[in-house]
Amino acid sequence: MDFAFVVTSLLKIVGILVVILTMVSYAVYAERRVSAFIQDRLGPNRVGPAGVFQPVADMFKLLLKEDFTPRAANTFYYWLAPCLAVMPAIITIAVVPFGSTLFGVPMVIADVNIGILFVFAIASLGVYGIVIGGWASNSKYPFLGGIRSSAQMLSYELSLGLAVIPVFLLVGNLRLTSVVRYQIEHGWFILPFVGDWTNPWKWLLAVPMIISFLVFMIAMFAETNRLPFDLPEAEQELAGGYNTEYSSMKFALYFLGEYAAMITGSAIIVTLFFGGWHFPGIPDGSHGWIFGLINIAVFFTKVSLMIFIFMWVRWTLPRFRYDQLMRLGWLFFFEIALVNIFVVAAILAYAGI
Amino acid sequence: MITLGDYLLVSAILFSIGFAGVMLRRNLIIILMSLELTLNAANLSLVAFSRFRVDPSGLPNYNAQVFVFFIITVAAAEVAVGLAILVALFRARQTTDVKDISSLKF
Amino acid sequence: MMSPFLFWFFALMTLIFGAAVVINRNPVASALSLVVSFLGLSALFMSLNAYFVGIIQVLVYAGAVMVLFLFIIMLLNLQAEEQRRINTLASAGGIGVAIILLIQIAVTIGRFEAARQTFPPLSASTTDDVRNIGAALFRNYNLPFQIVGVLVLVATVGVVLLSKREPR
Amino acid sequence: MSEPSTPMFNVQIDGVWHQFPKGTRVIEACAQVGVFVPRYCYHKKLSSPGNCRMCLIEMGFPRLGADRKPELGADGKPIINWMPRPQISCAQDVSEGLAVRTNSPLVKECQRGVMEFLLINHPLDCPICDQAGECRLQEFSVDYGDSKSRFLENKVKKPKNVQIGPRVTLDDERCILCSRCIRFCQEIAHDDVLGFVDRGSYTVLTAHPGKRLENNYSLNTVDICPVGALTSTDFRFKMRVWFLKETKSICTSCATGCNTIIGSREDVIYRQTPRENDHVNSCWMCDFGRLNFNYLEAESRLLEPQIRSEGRLVAADWPVAIGQAALQLKQFAGPEIAIIASGRMTNEELWLTSQLAKSLGVQMIDIVPRRGPGDDILLSEDRNPNTNGARLILGSTSEPGAKLIAIAEAVKSGQIKALVMLKENAMHLGISVEQLAQLPVFIAMNVLSHEATERATVVLPACGFAEKRGSMINGKGRLQRLNRAVRPPGNACDDWEILRDLLQAIGGGDSLPSIEDVFRRISETVPQFAGLSSGDVGDLGVHILQIEELPPMHPSDEENIEQAVAIQARRRAVRSH
């Protein structure tokens, strides 16, 4: 292992951590503003110009609040759970290429050959934070939230995995950088006909790819516990669900985990379907460091837009009922994703793309 | 350096732990978990052998890894069936203790 | 290959948490120990250049199987076992059998010549082992693969049948 | 039932025939069958002047035919000849064949008219008036009066805020001239000081020239005043009556043991009023007992248990204080210890004290007698409320107080090393402060601190009469109950609990979780209590000692008396065995 690799990797880790944590706190702020705007309100606008320092105030508030542990709680797991909720979401970002190259250094922390599997594997660990938190609180509503969460994760992970198989059928590689490179050459997966306008197969391919995207995105909503699938924390039914008994920084960690998972999910969606850091007409980082920076900016702009969609959906759709959620996952998304794979495979076989 | 034997030893210890778990514990859930441990001990041996036997192409022998793949699949199916039986049993008997499930028929 | 330090670290993690599965009285604690044990095992797999198997290990075991375990434990609301009087003789017997088994295997490994050798270096990159395993799976082991598929299908049907409540 | 010699009369009330003994007043007859006739001037313990006219009813007799038999109407019932004018029901006794209508249109018209007249000069300032909430004028105005006034002229101005006595304030504007207070002073208190002067609308109530309403029963006029004219200077404008929590209890200022209602709010006692009990106090009580509750909030109230440490009294926890007291007492043998108990303690406390004496082997135990001038109305010469209880439970052969001189001498001579002083002041026995201070062990349980408690080695703050439960035996041998109206301030503790804990710390006595258990133990050990449980005592108490003849029976209390007589008969039978 050469020294330069270690240094650049560390720099990338620190950089991405700072960016993600900042994004998390500002995602909370953005969520409040977006929700307010959708409801014709203003949202937080007092702390600093247009309320931009609200996250800082929130952070201090959460840090200074009383940290309360219920007497009946299982203390060790009660403390462990919030950490488990945050870690997977942040680890996952390691394999996502967030830019082309900068000074010749690839802008991805770990370019592993099993990229998407790594994402799924680590993301699926996120459920432990919620389940253990709900269980260790030793309180009925958090417990119900934990049980719901475990069942929900199991149901939607399948659809999540099946939905991206068409993408990798096309790419022929699980490496996320390969996915991006393929999209640069052949057009984004959400619009596979771009650049090859005359090919009718590419137009036909767009249909399963859009279905694939929709299923993946919806499964991602469920995976990140976002509305309309936020059953584990359904305030109206479960009084806050798994984090009911949490307060202060432990509660904040859950919050952090949820938003970090949302950012990671958005980053993966962008990488898989929207060409990652690529934007037509902008060259990659090998043409100069300024383009490298622009690539990174493009990536995060796309992620931000995706986050906006997450929020937009949250403040539009009502929550699913638990049985509806199960039925949707097992009887609809699972099947449609499965059929989708065969459709894409057939198109690939016949069109020879 | 780490030898093949080290991996095999770890695998053996893991297997013994799982084996002891199956023998000692009375809770069906824990017994199922211990079974998983033994299966994974086998997996470790297989992967170690796979890596040890390098093919002429310069790659590990993937036959063993395919085996591991099958074992994981079958184990997952086994867990699903096992837990389903467990739930059915619990509904009927309100217990998961093997000591309490001693009659042949109920 | 990874350094001996990392190997022993992950090996001990696997073994200690594996033992914790058996020792813990609380089923939830057992399940969580098993998750950690599997994570260590996965790291050992990766140390053997088996990235695909390693990640599948996490994905299937830690991500799905153990969540299912936890779900069942919580659904049935299994509490920590009460301290029953341990049947010393039976326990000693069980542990004894396990230790005897371990000694046997250890002796066998000790007599095994190849066990003392280190792993030979790989001349090709294993970064594409997903493709290689896939090729092996679908070319050489296609029939077993199909059979496993049928098995999983049968298991699914069985689970559905087993967990269905009889309509009253 | 009533004696057979009393003739019974048939009386028809609102269409239903009833039987009443001769001499029953019509208003009482109506009340006995559940028909309430409004009244202001009538009071069942006083004479009937018939001057308020509120109790007007229609009366009549059956029409008699030529054969001197009542004529029957079409429905087979006698036809009543109604008198053309309404009559007052309070001054009329029942007679054979009397018929009464209490809710006919004429009666209602009369009641409305009387109410309107009464309200002409009465100020409409119920928000201010202290009587609001228990004011008869207010109540009857709602029940029988009109909702608005037709009176446009100016009201007559009369003197307000007149101090007619040291404890009573008079507001003449509110007076409706019912004369209850005048008759009370004449007939019950035998102190004829009140009267009406001037005529017509200008009639006012006043004290006779040169006299004041200052007898010991003056506050009873406040109780019987149906409106807010006579008010207690002590209670006036302190608290609205609807806030008061009413607790049935007894007065502990003398051996009579008048039944009372303690009115308290949020642990503050605001007033004490008599409760009707014809065996003890009729409807009255003396001013002395009634106002004797303010000491519970005195500055000198003991709030914390204290133990003497390095010459100073320091606050301590209860277990520490009790443990210290027990430790100190156990240093000495029985003959070196003396207990001065009090006739103000309840039976339960006295029993625990006797157990304490028994387990310590103490012989020197007595209560302090307390005497004052009595009168022949209610106030007793014996000012200890429970002398009889002490006599029974402490089981001494001599009269209470006989051993006190010996105790005092023994303390002075140094023969007594440890003194337990329960709710008394040893200095009254002639023991000086210095002698108390020299005692190695001096345990004082009291409500208020005084010079003697300041010399104590252990101070145990106790409860006053309104803060504890228990039972007492009054001068006539009637067992009555005290109830807790307010919680004790600070860390003060129920006396019986202090004594029980002390008893247990010394090593005697077993667990007594509630005061009912203590009572049960008394009933097991003291023959006069045999067969009684604390539930049997009831609100009105039971006679357990035959000290005097039972007072004359009252019809409403027959059952209680029968019960008491039966219990006594049984007890006599037990004792004769």
Place this chain on the structure above:
Amino acid sequence: MAITVPRPKLNWRERLYLPAIVAGLAITFKHFKNMLLGRTKVTMQYPEQKWDSSLPDHYRGAPALVRDEDGRVRCVACQLCEFICPPRAIKIIPGEIPSTDRFAKVEKYPEQFDIDMIRCIFCGMCEEVCPEQAIYLRKDYAITGFTRAEMVHHKEKLLEIGGVMHGVVLKWNEKK
């Protein structure tokens, strides 16, 4: 008895839900966009803007004691408000007016009159029950304090909020 609500039969287009979801998203986005462009601004910037001028007549703000035209505290300490107050926020200690006072006929006045504004629920029952028309719910709503003790309005504060009430029934003139 449970009521069964019949579910509407949906055709295949409706069963797809996607058009409905898209329509919903469009609606919310329209609101977002309008708000972003400042078209539908309905939030009032509270401490700077206040709606005091548009408070309705029946607005129930802080309860307060009033004086009559003679400057006398109308309250006679009858304690009816203390009695009726559902959260028991009111505490009154009555006092006696000395006979030398101009209004000695009133006899009684509140020596202490405390309303615990932490407890007050602005129900207006005290105003309704008051026989002397002495307590009114005024339009003050911003009642804040740093301590609990600060949140207890004493008599002086209540009179300051209440001010003088004109045109109510004058009970304590000579006629009565």
